[in-house]
Amino acid sequence: MLGLESLLFLIEVGTLIPLIKTNKIKYNVEEEGGCDDLDQGDNGWKIIHTDVFRFPPFKSLLCAVLGVGAQFLTLATAIIVMALLGMFNIHRHGAINSAAIVLYALTSCVSGYVSCSFYTQINGQRWVWNIILTSALFSAPLFLTWSVVNSVHWWSGSTQALPATTVLLLLGAWVLVGFPLTVIGGIVGKNRAGSFQAPCRTRNIARQIPPQPWYKHTFVHMAIGGFLPFSAISVELYYIFATVWGREHYTLYGILLCVFAILLSVGACISVALTYFLLSGEDYRWWWRSVLSTGSTGLFIFVYSVFYYRNRSSMSGLVQSSEFFGYSLLTALVFSLMLGSVSFWASLAFIRYIYRSLKMD
Known part of the structure; x- marks a missing residue:
């Protein structure tokens, strides 16, 4: 019969061997496979690497x-570039x-090209x-909107109502030019x-x-992501509204181009x-969240219009x-x-970068 010490030695060896095998599988990752199905960390954004690229609902x-x-x-x-080059009459x-x-x-x-190209990449069928x-x-x-306004x-x-001939002309421009170009761009993007x-x-x-705290909810991110880009253009919005709805003439197109660049940069960074x-809380539902977070700037702009x-x-x-x-x-x-489009592409590029670096860990 085995002694007590021999029995304990066998139990210890039987416990260590599966553990050694598990660690060997975990850390000897094949380079060709990129990230495997094993967790790369105990928590945070690394642990959701097998879900972060799961395609979202409502792809189309x-x-x-x-x-x-x-x-x-x-x-x-x-x-903006055409206005900066002086191609428009400031009095009209x-x-x-x-x-x-x-x-x-x-x-x-x-x-059409951007939409159908990305739709095909994420396995869209329709x-x-x-x-x-x-x-x-x-x-x-x-x-x-135009139908309601013109009907009023x-x-x-009012003399500002467009005649029926102008309405048919605009509708024909969309039917004969806008929609066909969308179809052509979509076909090229799909192929x-x-x-x-x-x-x-x-x-x-x-x-x-896992359950998320209140400050990681969608509405909180929309409030933060919408307010900061809006604050970058809030001063310039007054002059734009005064030009469109008042009698002012806007001429600072160089500043407008700079503000537009700042708006896009702030939106992408936020x-x-x-x-x-979001990913640090092990929540991989970033697809729509990235669109809504900065896309909510439009809500702040409408509130400013009021x-x-x-x-x-x-x-x-x-x-x-x-x-x-x-x-x-x-x-x-x-x-x-x-x-929303700018923020999504910025988030996608960022996520691809950080998860590609897991191969070097």
Whole structure:
């Protein structure tokens, strides 16, 4: 029979051998596999490396937001550069509006390409529906808002109401130019889309997300991520509103370009910080959160428009109120889409970078 010391020795050896094997599997990671299915840390952002690249719900809507946001980013940059080059008459507000309409139709290919390309990368199957949703994401609210505002003008007998021929002309420009370019851009983006570059493999079963404190909830991140970019442009917003709705003439396009660059930079940095803050709590649902956190700047802009209407303008009545708030809602939507797209790409680049570095740990 075995002695007590021999028995204890066998028990100790039987306990250590599985532990040694487990540690060997854990730390001898194959280079070709990138991140494996084992945990790289005890807590924090490393432990969710097998879930952080899990594709989000509502893929088509997310890609449509990214596509239209990229389109407005291109449009806004082109308008500011054209104004900086002196291509617009400062005494005519309609020149910029006409240029914006033409550029919106011509840049529709950008939204189709970005949306359908990323939709294909994240294994989206209904690419035709994705193109239709991308084309209607902003044009449908624009047409609805414009219909309400123009109907109020017609009912009030205002001379600012557009005639039926102009309405048909604008609708024809979208049908013959805007929508076809969206379809063409979507087809090109689908055919040229590569694979989704994820440095870590994703498990079939999702990890359970631990309870999060109140300061990591979506609304708190939206309040922080929306207020900071808004504070960067709040001063310039007064002069823009005074130019659009008042009798002022805006000429500081160089400063406007700098403020626009600061807005995008602040939005990207805040999104990266909030995304890391989210991942550190072992919450991998960053896809939509990155869009909403900085995209909420549009809500602050609309709140500012209400403040401007009540305290800075002399507008009143149904006609002026419907026009002001209708187009202010569209402006807030444009900023939400544009900044949401910028913040998402910044967060995606940041997440790819930090999880790619796990191979060197």
